[in-house]
Structures are given as structure tokens and as C-alpha cells.
Amino acid sequence: MSFDEQVVPGTSMDVLNPSLWGRFRTVISPRDDREFLSKLKLIAVDDEGAVRATVGGVLMASDDPRAFLSSAFIQAVRYRWKDRSAAHQIDALDIAGPLDIQIREACKFVERNMRVYAVKAPNRIETPQYSMNAVFEAVTNAVAHRDYSIFGAKIRLHVFSDRLELYSPGTIPNTMTVDSLSERQSSRNELTSSLLARCPMNYNAVGSRREFIMDRRGEGVPIIITESEELSGRRPEYRLLDDAELKLTIFAAPSPHPEEDG
Structure with missing residues (x-):
């Protein structure tokens, strides 16, 4: 069970x-x-x-799942620059509610806290810092596959001027490794995943063709890697911290106006 x-x-x-x-x-x-x-x-x-x-x-x-599982929420923070400093915190939100609502609100948090660059060449071209389709997949994976049995461990979503970091409590399930995440598929929370697979999409993730929030065909990680790398030129990085927390870093698309970067 x-x-x-x-x-x-x-x-x-x-x-x-x-x-x-x-x-x-x-x-x-x-x-x-x-x-x-x-x-x-x-x-x-x-x-x-x-x-x-x-x-x-x-x-x-x-x-509100926190009434019974106190760590079942997402801590979202936007920092002004590249460092994690309370003095540079410009937006913060504890995102609670049923998991499908947490996913939607976390994506909205990223969307309102990222920059969209505009260049006239000759027509106006807009480039967001992040693929919201990739962000949606990343948040969905974190919410669906985190370890809810770890007391005091919440999902952390931290947005910096040059990257996004997503921390998901728990080690990688079964025999999977960081290197095999894009090739293999495994679920820690079968019930939760099956229910998310029955929830209609509630967020307009640009580029997504999903009808339901969860896709159980293992396409999430490849989307995260491919779409993020196309925007930023850098491959997202997965790291397992102390065999207890999975960290995903998605790098922001560079500004066409470097003098604006922090």
C-alpha cells in the first residue's frame, strides 16, 4: 500500500x-x-x-490539506537578484488548497514574477524567461511525486533573476537515478497521480496539449528539459540533496539587454 x-x-x-x-x-x-x-x-x-x-x-x-498534513503546501518566494537573501525578497506566498489548485497557483506565481523580453526585429518578438509549459510539468511532478510522509518538509519554489529552483521532499522512488529521470517512469503516490490524471487542465500552459493535469506517459521531464534548454541555451539540472530532497534548477532565458540583468 x-x-x-x-x-x-x-x-x-x-x-x-x-x-x-x-x-x-x-x-x-x-x-x-x-x-x-x-x-x-x-x-x-x-x-x-x-x-x-x-x-x-x-x-x-x-x-486545506494543511489541517491534517501540515507540510502539504508550496512555499513560493521571488528574490530580486541571484542570491537567496531575505533583504532581496520581493514576493512570497504559501500556496495551499487541493493539489490541483496548488499547481495552478504556483504557475501563476512564476508567471507574474518572471520577465518577458521584447525585441523589435522588425516585428515585435516576445521571449519569456521560462517556458510555462515546462514550469507546469515541473510543479506537477513535484506535487505528484514528493514524499508526503516526511514531517516538516514542504515543496519550495524559489525564483531568482537568473534561474528557478524547485525543491521536492523525498528521494527518487524505486531504482531510478537523476540521470535516468528523462528515460524512466515511476510513481511514489499512485492514488494521487491517478486522481490528478482525472483533473481537467486548470491553467493555460502555453504550448501544452494536455486535457488533464497529469499525463502518465512519462513525457513531463523531457518537456522540462527540451523546452527550457531551447529558451535559455542551458540544460536544466536535477540534483539529489542528501538522498532526501530532489532539486531542479531551470535557467532563465538571457536578456537581449544584458545591462538589465542583476
Whole structure:
């Protein structure tokens, strides 16, 4: 049993919002709510016979997962220059809510905090610092595959003048390595991934042809690498920190006006 299928102590079926879990219902779903939630693994019976919400249920169908999983949010920070300094912090947001909402709001945070360069050559050409399609894939992967069992470890999204850094708690699942991320596929949170694969796209990621948030064909990392490198000329870098956290660095597209860079 994966961690996101385990029950969350102290919860009940009532902590799940019907408007959130109802979106997964289809014409062939059981009509009885408890039967439906159980079949979807959003609830389960614990060892004492009590009905509890599962981790996946809390993450996808509760209004604020932090009420039960305190680290289930994204810490987003924009720094003015290239260094991580509180004195240079110009925007910050703790992004909470169901996971699909976290993904959307994290992308919006990057979009409003990145620069879009304009050059007349002879027609106006606009170049964003980042491919928002790549950013969407990166955030989705972080949210879907992070280790929610690590207490006190949140996803960190830090935007600098020359790069974006995304930290995802947990080591790489199974026998995958940093070098094989673009070639292999593995999921730590099967329930969460399957639910995200049923959530319609809720963000206009330019260049994406997705109908649903999660694509389970393993195309995310290749998109991150290819589209980011096309913009910046530098390949994104994955690093595993202390076998406990996966760090992704996406480099910003260089400015056509170097004197503006910090």
C-alpha cells in the first residue's frame, strides 16, 4: 500500500468536500457516497473499524490539506537578484488548497514574477524567461511525486533573476537515478497521480496539449528539459540533496539587454 492510500488519524469522511470529490464521479460510479469514496480510495477503514479519510483523499478533496498534513503546501518566494537573501525578497506566498489548485497557483506565481523580453526585429518578438509549459510539468511532478510522509518538509519554489529552483521532499522512488529521470517512469503516490490524471487542465500552459493535469506517459521531464534548454541555451539540472530532497534548477532565458540583468 502506498503512503497516499493510508488513513489519516483523527479524520472522518466529513473532512472531504463533496464539491471536490464529486468531480471524480462518472455515470458508472456507485450512487452511494460512502461506497464511491471507498472505491476511489479517498476513505478507508482503520484497524479499529473507523472510517477515515486517506492521505490522497485529504490532498485532493479537502479544502486545506494543511489541517491534517501540515507540510502539504508550496512555499513560493521571488528574490530580486541571484542570491537567496531575505533583504532581496520581493514576493512570497504559501500556496495551499487541493493539489490541483496548488499547481495552478504556483504557475501563476512564476508567471507574474518572471520577465518577458521584447525585441523589435522588425516585428515585435516576445521571449519569456521560462517556458510555462515546462514550469507546469515541473510543479506537477513535484506535487505528484514528493514524499508526503516526511514531517516538516514542504515543496519550495524559489525564483531568482537568473534561474528557478524547485525543491521536492523525498528521494527518487524505486531504482531510478537523476540521470535516468528523462528515460524512466515511476510513481511514489499512485492514488494521487491517478486522481490528478482525472483533473481537467486548470491553467493555460502555453504550448501544452494536455486535457488533464497529469499525463502518465512519462513525457513531463523531457518537456522540462527540451523546452527550457531551447529558451535559455542551458540544460536544466536535477540534483539529489542528501538522498532526501530532489532539486531542479531551470535557467532563465538571457536578456537581449544584458545591462538589465542583476
